[in-house]
Amino acid sequence: CxxxxxxxxxxxxxxxxxxxxxxxxxxxxxxxxxxxxxxxxxxxxxxxxxxxxxxxxxxxxxxxxxxxxxxxxxxxxxxxxxxxxxxxxxxxxNQAVLFNTRNCYQNYACATNSSSRTLYTYMGKLLPEFGNATFSSAGELSPLMNDPYYRTVGIGTRIFLGGAQGFVVWEGTQFNPGVPRTDAGVPKRPAGSLAVIGDLKQMSPEFLRGLTFTKYGTSLGLGLGVPIPILDEEMARSCAVTNADIVTGVFDYSQPTRSRPVLREVTYAELRSG
Structure with a gap:
């Protein structure tokens, strides 16, 4: 989105x-x-x-x-x-420029559904009575999980965007770094995000696809990568983060409210275990 x-x-x-x-x-x-x-x-x-x-x-x-x-x-x-x-x-x-106001979200929710009917959401199809759970972060491979305090990522950072070179231009919308974090500094909830830009004429369909979420709408699947230099021991520790170190909340999307209850916290290692 x-x-x-x-x-x-x-x-x-x-x-x-x-x-x-x-x-x-x-x-x-x-x-x-x-x-x-x-x-x-x-x-x-x-x-x-x-x-x-x-x-x-x-x-x-x-x-x-x-x-x-x-x-x-x-x-x-x-x-x-x-x-x-x-x-x-x-x-x-003359110009065709991809300009995205919020990409590379630093952590996001895990979604489930306690109701008796199937829900169709931007997190995908949620089966009734906790029949499944979906999540949307790359976990240990997510750039901002490896630089949780944005020491090396900022305005002007060159990035991989859709198969071409792009740039970070600003903080992304809904940027909110003041969320609870683990002892290693990794946010437990949606936190940072990036606004990014790149030349659409240089991009590849291998890394850019239109998506349809059933009964919800459309979105863009986009390859994005950020180079993170290992400046010191602290950066090395940050980049050594694993899915077992990263926590997110499981939210009940059947609740039609802005603030949904957190059912439990879970690591990405647990999520990826199936």
């Missing part, structure tokens, strides 16, 4: 100041400039078709496909055109 791409399509002749834009039927946000738009990965078409969202359009572009671009406008003296319907690809647009 919290991913998307912005584009500069280049000017048409006669020029248009795009007011509304659709990319393969998916609405994109245009309140930036005449021919700029931001396409969110979780955006759906106007029929709420969950099998095709912004993430799938981004994947198609990275695969080299052309996508339909439709735009409408109110028309001005300097931008007289009111409609446009064409096709664009990464070869035809």
């Amino acid at each position: 919290s991913s998307g791409a912005y584009f500069n399509f280049g000017h048409s002749d006669p020029p248009i100041k795009m007011q509304k834009v659709w990319m393969d039927g998916i609405p994109a946000y245009t309140g930036m400039a005449a021919v700029d738009a931001y396409l969110g990965a979780t955006e759906l078409d106007e029929s709420n078709n969950m099998m095709h969202g912004g993430a799938h359009v981004i994947e198609d572009l990275v695969k080299g496909k052309a996508v339909r671009l439709r735009a409408t406008a109110y028309g001005t003296d300097c931008y007289p055109r009111k409609e446009m319907d064409t096709y664009v690809s990464l070869k035809t647009v």
